Amino acid sequence: MRILFNTVLAAAALLSLPSLASQEHVVAQKGKAFAAQTLSIKVGDKVSFRNDDGFSHNIFSLTDAMPFDLGTYGAGQVKTVVFGKPGKFEIECAIHPDMRMMINVAP
Numbered sequence: 763m764r765i766l767f768n769t770v771l772a773a774a775a776l777l778s779l780p781s782l783a784s785q786e787h788v789v790a791q792k793g794k795a796f797a798a799q800t801l802s803i804k805v806g807d808k809v810s811f812r813n814d815d816g817f818s819h820n821i822f823s824l825t826d827a828m829p830f831d832l833g834t835y836g837a838g839q840v841k842t843v844v845f846g847k848p849g850k851f852e853i854e855c856a857i858h859p860d861m862r863m864m865i866n867v868a869p
Contacts, residue, residue, distance in 0.1 A: 784804075784806040784807050784808060784844075785803065785804070785807045785808070786807070786808045786809075786810060786842075787801060787803055787807060787808065787809045787810070788809075788810045788812055788840075789801065789809060789810070789811050789812070789863070790812045790814045791811060791812065791813050791814060791815055791819050791821075791855075791861070792814040792815055793815070794815065794855075794858045794860065794861055795861060796853070796861060796862075796863040798863060799862075799863050799864070800863065800864045800865070800866065801863065801864075801865045801866070802865075802866045802868065803845060803865060803866070803867055803868070804867065804868050804869070805845060805846060805847065805848050805867055805868070805869055806844065806845070806846065807844070807845055807867070808842050808843065808844050808845075809842065809843050809845065809865065810840050810841070810842040811832065811840065811841050811842070811843075812839075812840045813835060813836065813837055813838060813839050813840070814837075814838075815837060816837050817836075817837065818834050818835060818836050818837070818857060819834070819835065819855050819857060819858065819861070820832065820833060820834045820835070820855060820856040820857050821841065821853060821854070821855055821856075822853075822854060822855075822856055823851050823852060823853050823854070824852070824854075825849060825850070825851045825852060827847045827848075827849040827851070828845065828846065828847045828849070828851070830843055831856075834856075834857070845865065845867045847867065848867045848868060848869045849867055850864060850865075850866055850867075851864065851865040851866075851867065852864055853865055
């Protein structure tokens with residue numbers, strides 16, 4: 763009986779914990795725009811930038827916490843970034859300067 767009680771107690775504790783696994787978020791690019799203007803994620807989450815346009819994009823961020831440049835990629839392709847640091851990241855397209863979004867990364 764005691765083993766069953768401890769097992770049930772342990773299972774209840776695990777179910778009450780927040781998910782520690784990283785999440786994947788997809789941001790589409792269509793019509794020279796990001797599908798979302800802002801995105802809130804957690805450290806360790808992945809953001810995949812999916813090009814739904816018929817032409818190339820080049821997504822980058824010059825944010826001091828974690829600058830990156832995904833390089834030029836064509837229609838139908840996806841590039842992914844893992845955000846390993848907290849902060850506010852301004853995301854832009856080097857080819858289409860009006861394409862901008864903000865990603866807020868919580869610890």
